[in-house]
Amino acid sequence: MHEVKEVGTAELKYADKTYSYPVFEGSEGERAIRMGSLRQDTGLINYDPGYGNTGSCISDITFIDGEKGILRYRGYPIDVLANDCTFIEVAYLLVHGHLPNQSQLTHFSRLLNRKSLIHEDMRNFFKNYPEDAHPMAILSAMVVSLSSFYRELNMSVEEEIDLTVARLLSKIRTLAALSYKQSIGAPHVYPSSKLTYVENFLNMMFYTPVANYEIDPITVRALNKLLILHADHEQNCSTSAVRLVGSSGANLYASISAGICALWGPLHGGANQAVIEMLEQIHREGMTIDTCIARAKDKDDPFRLMGFGHRVYKSYDPRAKIAKKACEDVLNTLGIKDELLDIAVQLEERALSDEYFVERKLYPNVDFYTGITLRAMGIPTNMFTVIFAIGRLPGWIAHWLEQRDDKDQRIGRPRQIYTGPVKREIVPIEDRPE
Ligand code: SDX
Numbered sequence: 001m002h003e004v005k006e007v008g009t010a011e012l013k014y015a016d017k018t019y020s021y022p023v024f025e026g027s028e029g030e031r032a033i034r035m036g037s038l039r040q041d042t043g044l045i046n047y048d049p050g051y052g053n054t055g056s057c058i059s060d061i062t063f064i065d066g067e068k069g070i071l072r073y074r075g076y077p078i079d080v081l082a083n084d085c086t087f088i089e090v091a092y093l094l095v096h097g098h099l100p101n102q103s104q105l106t107h108f109s110r111l112l113n114r115k116s117l118i119h120e121d122m123r124n125f126f127k128n129y130p131e132d133a134h135p136m137a138i139l140s141a142m143v144v145s146l147s148s149f150y151r152e153l154n155m156s157v158e159e160e161i162d163l164t165v166a167r168l169l170s171k172i173r174t175l176a177a178l179s180y181k182q183s184i185g186a187p188h189v190y191p192s193s194k195l196t197y198v199e200n201f202l203n204m205m206f207y208t209p210v211a212n213y214e215i216d217p218i219t220v221r222a223l224n225k226l227l228i229l230h231a232d233h234e235q236n237c238s239t240s241a242v243r244l245v246g247s248s249g250a251n252l253y254a255s256i257s258a259g260i261c262a263l264w265g266p267l268h269g270g271a272n273q274a275v276i277e278m279l280e281q282i283h284r285e286g287m288t289i290d291t292c293i294a295r296a297k298d299k300d301d302p303f304r305l306m307g308f309g310h311r312v313y314k315s316y317d318p319r320a321k322i323a324k325k326a327c328e329d330v331l332n333t334l335g336i337k338d339e340l341l342d343i344a345v346q347l348e349e350r351a352l353s354d355e356y357f358v359e360r361k362l363y364p365n366v367d368f369y370t371g372i373t374l375r376a377m378g379i380p381t382n383m384f385t386v387i388f389a390i391g392r393l394p395g396w397i398a399h400w401l402e403q404r405d406d407k408d409q410r411i412g413r414p415r416q417i418y419t420g421p422v423k424r425e426i427v428p429i430e431d432r433p434e
Contacts, residue, residue: 066312087227091394111166116191126182144257177204232395238262269388271367275307279340307368314361323369
């Protein structure tokens with residue numbers, strides 16, 4: 001775990017002194033300078049807003065090469081996992097570090113099934129939310145509330161870790177479906193021991209006692225693929241939130257709830273909802289592609305090409321390629337014609353040949369096409385980021401566990417440079433100018 005290779009030193013010259021810091025390399029040749037003593041040596045801190053150049057940890061979980069558009073979970077390329085595995089196999093891989101054999105997968109699936117119900121008292125919580133409450137608000141509240149129903153487990157015992165992981169992975173799906181049913185005033189649907197992970201989710205979402213809901217294998221396959229695409233992405237905003245909250249010793253449920261809240265933002269996981277809202281606006285207002293591109297480039301215009309750009313990928317997001325193909329396959333197989341897909345494809349073509357986007361290396365990211373596929377499955381737009389959260393959960397759990405076992409780690413507490421008022425005296429209120 002965490003094998004790095006010392007490959008030399010880097011020197012910093014400051015105030016007539018030279019300081020030397022070790023440089024180390026990871027398994028894929030990425031290098032870092034270890035500057036844990038910088039402030040103590042020099043009195044300086046490193047200022048890096050957004051942490052674009054700052055490593056928070058050493059991790060064995062996911063590798064991304066943003067320049068080459070490479071993404072691997074525990075060494076397996078994302079396209080292979082998306083095509084050859086189920087989401088539950090990938091969840092097991094991320095948490096345990098290896099793909100399950102048949103008996104491990106059977107045990108894990110049975111555990112997920114056994115843990116798919118929520119406490120009956122929790123179901124009452126849903127009744128008190130306004131029907132237009134955003135499902136991400138409900139999900140984060142319900143996940144942290146799990147810590148009230150399930151006693152603090154001894155997370156140093158293997159089987160208790162498996163129990164908590166299975167409980168979270170299984171119940172997040174039940175909670176998500178319940179929030180949808182509640183929002184449309186429909187009866188809650190219980191999970192079934194006869195269905196697989198994704199089949200159960202779809203059934204809890206769409207089964208009603210008065211309509212014969214058929215689980216469509218094409219939709220099951222496509223949703224497995226989309227969940228795999230979202231399963232992890234190294235130190236993104238929400239995973240960093242999970243790690244930061246976990247670093248204080250907060251329990252897994254509380255840390256995951258923080259990750260759900262971070263994911264909700266439109267610059268992060270909320271982008272999949274924002275993409276559809278953007279495409280619907282373009283379609284509704286009859287905006288031309290040229291107008292969209294011009295507005296996206298105009299700094300004075302709040303219009304942004306949602307689903308485009310990425311902090312790490314400066315080439316095509318490999319997940320976007322897979323999501324686009326899955327989208328086309330699902331729509332073709334289900335015989336759905338969606339004008340929003342036509343608009344998205346035209347936007348992509350235009351942007352990829354426009355100097356502004358080319359110069360800034362702005363390509364479609366994972367969120368650009370996923371929403372159109374989810375829409376074709378009948379999943380409402382405000383549930384898109386919930387689907388992202390279900391997908392990302394195994395990654396969040398894997399990072400929380402990895403950080404907890406990492407001897408290098410301690411409570412996260414960045415520094416700052418203060419620029420506020422210097423020391424001053426209080427003036428009595430009667431002497432303060434009106
Ligand atoms: C996810 O980190 C992860 O791994 C995240 C994620 C994961 O799996 O966890 O991959 C999931 O969050 C994907 C990203 C989803 N967000 C969006 O699609 C929202 C739209 N994209 C942007 O807001 C933006 O690209 C970010 C937030 C994704 C990245 O922001 P950065 O790295 O801070 O880049 P930036 O804002 O500094 O942009 C650099 C330049 C700027 O122009 P200049 O100041 O240089 O003139 O590119 C421009 C930006 O204005 N730009 C865009 C743009 N994105 C960046 N211009 C128009 N449309 C866009 N979408």
